[in-house]
């Protein structure tokens with residue numbers, strides 16, 4: 001195994017709360033995951049990433065952690081965790097944990113101490129600030145800065161006990177840790193080593209490019225019509241971020257082999273990503289960038305913008321070129337924060353199966369490590385939320401409140417966007433079979449199962465050789481057997497085409513051609529060498545073979561391979 005084994009790996013993300021419920025309380029658990037390990041091994045994935053399973057008040061479904069070194073009883077125990085880890089390793093897979101250390105829960109003992117008095121030794125472990133000069137502490141507008149939190153409301157919470165405010169970029173139950181304090185950093189590193197010593201194989205690091213803040217904490221610019229400003233200029237890729245990640249690498253990862261580290265980094269630029277992922281700098285192996293999942297987002301968050309394929313291609317093209325020589329990309333359409341890709345960029349009705357396979361093919365054939373989010377391999381779709389009462393996500397509920405009560409939007413316009421983009425779309429229970437609760441639970445699920453589970457489910461997909469599941473299995477197999485998928489150079493073709501996504505990959509004498517049709521129309525690919533390509537080996541497609549002039553049917557995807565002469 002080389003040091004960069006993850007270049008050849010496919011990662012599968014599990015959102016434990018929604019994966020499989022073994023104890024019938026309506027919430028998924030570790031025992032449920034254990035029961036499906038053969039399914040995951042059968043898909044051919046190499047790494048499982050678990051969203052947080054630590055003790056938590058569950059204000060943000062576990063991204064608010066009150067004890068970093070245990071398992072929430074909701075999900076199981078450390079003993080069950082060890083059993084899961086052993087089961088994963090026995091099947092030749094690895095297990096990566098979610099690391100959420102930009103913030104803790106407000107119920108974490110660190111914060112309980114920190115808020116108790118201004119002279120507590122842990123006071124400086126979080127970001128405490130006085131009210132804005134001249135204003136009455138605790139009154140609207142007296143917050144230390146005008147920043148909004150990601151989940152609605154201000155990014156500051158007034159704490160009467162000491163008459164000061166603490167910073168929370170997310171919910172008020174997620175106070176931001178102060179990484180300027182070396183004791184905080186050492187406590188986090190010790191906790192990470194403890195998990196690695198237990199046998200885990202790495203970390204997915206939640207919003208890790210936000211841990212270094214400009215201590216001046218200046219106001220942000222207030223956009224017209226919005227209640228709060230965006231403070232991100234002060235904390236995205238902040239002043240000491242590279243120093244902190246390099247220090248973490250030295251303290252935690254140095255001298256350990258076979259690990260995977262991926263930093264979730266909203267707003268990260270290509271230039272910064274080169275620095276984060278340059279192996280010589282010893283920071284992280286790869287990052288999750290957000291440009292492509294923000295491609296259909298306009299300046300007004302409550303206005304749906306359709307995707308321009310040329311925009312999407314320009315984004316991926318820029319990332320592929322930027323990390324071609326130094327660093328490495330991660331590739332994803334979905335995770336627990338994003339709507340289902342077949343509903344977003346594909347066609348989740350007439351061409352659901354075709355478009356789900358096409359989207360998977362295009363993504364997995366890029367250069368980078370692909371991530372599959374639970375249910376993506378089944379072509380699971382967005383859910384039919386009727387009203388705001390159907391949503392559970394703190395982000396959806398908080399943003400709805402701000403938009404409707406503070407910004408005067410109509411409930412219907414806000415709901416339209418939440419239905420299309422809301423995070424709960426990804427969080428409906430995994431669809432295992434056609435039975436009443438989709439085989440997810442025998443109790444009442446915490447979030448309603450999608451009624452389409454009678455048709456879209458794992459049992460049906462495994463039994464059908466033409467399913468999305470088997471296509472994803474073939475994509476993993478292709479990565480494992482064709483070195484050009486892993487290491488080949490990437491060249492974008494047809495950048496101005498609004499329907500076709502086309503590129504080549506080349507490694508030594510092997511060249512691959514990948515084309516995906518992002519439309520329900522029949523489209524001819526006007527590329528050089530079309531006839532020669534059409535005569536080449538068709539490695540993978542999602543429908544019948546295309547005609548010999550490279551005309552693709554609705555939502556068709558093709559992967560050709562040819563050998564170039566020396």
Ligand code: TEU
Nearest residue numbers: 060063100150170206207266337395423
């Ligand atoms: O998400 C980070 C993040 O930027 C989110 O705000 C995301 O962009 C947004 O929700 C999309 O609508 C991470 C976790 O993945 C998310 O689940 C957590 O809620 C968040 O951090 C706080 O820990």
